[in-house]
Amino acid sequence: MNGWAMTLFRRDISLSVRIGGSALVGVLFFLAVVTVIPFGVGPDLNLLARIGPAILWIGALLATLLGLDRLFQADREDGTLDLMLMAGRPLEVVVLVKCLAHWVATGLPLVVAAPLLGIFLNLDPVSMAAVTATLLVGTPALTLIGAIGASLTVSLRRGGLLLAVLVIPLAIPVMIFGVSSADAAIHDPMPFMTPFLILCALTLISAVIGPVASAIALRFAGD
Amino acid sequence: MAFWDYANPTRFLKLVETVLPWLTGLCVIVFAVGLYLGFFVAPEDYQQGATVRIMFIHVPAAWLCMMCYSIMALSSLGTLVWKHPLADVSAKSAAPIGAAFTFMALVTGSLWGKPMWGTYWVWDARLTSVLVLFIMYLGLMTLWRTMDDPIKAGKAAAVLTLVGALNLPIIKFSVDWWNTLHQPASVMRMDGPSIDSSMLWPLFVMAIAFTLLFFVIHLMAMRNEILRRRVRALRMRAASAAHPGTAAATAQPAE
């Protein structure tokens, strides 16, 4: 990785884990969502084991969406975004690096927390591993797709809810293949690898579309 | 006159004035013919009975909610690539119409599904895709409403429209896949009955009528949008004339 990209990456990481950053709030939110769902559907352990992967995925989706509105907004408020736009570096790469840093700070903790939360949901070890693997592959896609929404709503003062509305339809494919490959690992004639590989493909596609589209949007928001 | 000449909003408005009465008249006539064919000429389907008549509005509405999104995607390309001044006007005024047609397709589909499938809603691939499309239309409309600068809003919405256009086939594919996985054991037929030609005609005429209706409303909405931007520009100019120096920086070009 180039020097400037590494610097940007380190800067974003340290901004999000220090005081004022919101990296760990995402995990807390994830825990809260997963905790509240058994109160809604009842404490039946068989049911929870069946819908457990879906619960974890929905929790991860919501937690990712929650943190996304600050992806570019803080940089815009203090003027860093304008400097990045003027710096002459390819903005697509800047967006990609920022997404990567954001994912390491907020997405990766979700992946790490998922097996622990799986215990609450009565998941067996195989499905726990499957859910963790799909989250590991799938949450970057959520961040990258969400970057589009974050850059579109960057100039709005209260863009968080609108961001979620704009991003959720685009995140449906990731959701579908994430949950189905996790399900396929447990109890299906379906092989695990088919949906899992499609999920990987979706992540790669969004690694292209996300940075390009949000770089375009950021340039328009900047001028 | 070349296509590019209509980039001028004033000339476009003149064109709308001449075309609109004819288009409206034609639309009314085709609607009358289509409804007549649908209700008095077309026979009842031997399986669906009279409920097949819902198809005469459901299918055109479903076809138009796709066409409307295609027009919006083309307009977004026009905004981003060619910077055509009318492109984002077209995209913005198409979104509510598309949402309305999608709503119609969903409602008539449910009302057809209740007597035919026994339920108002199934999480079938096609229905789910249209529901997602509906959410996307509403999201785009909201994005337009929340940004007060029409130029910036147009560009943001254009990016989102194009990303959505890339994503819609993926969504369709994944919902199809998901649906085969969760195929419910119900009585619904996925393929649908093959359509007799006596029913194809009213369907065809109604599709033309809906398309004409779309273009009539779209042209009217585009005219409104041009007028709205004119009002906005005039107000800005008035404000900057009243307080020179302060408001001049934010004034936008007229259209």
Place this chain on the structure above:
Amino acid sequence: MDLGPHAGFIIASYVLCAITVLGLIAWVRLDQAAQERALKELADRGIGRARTGQDSKS
């Protein structure tokens, strides 16, 4: 014309579609009236498009 046992569904779908279409048309017409009123108001205040050359020059 006999709509069969499901007449209610057929009528409901046609009525709802008609309402939606009429709603669209009403939205367009009301919007048009509002914009034209605003333009007229501006013109009355002397801010109108007196210099018509401004828009047809491009």
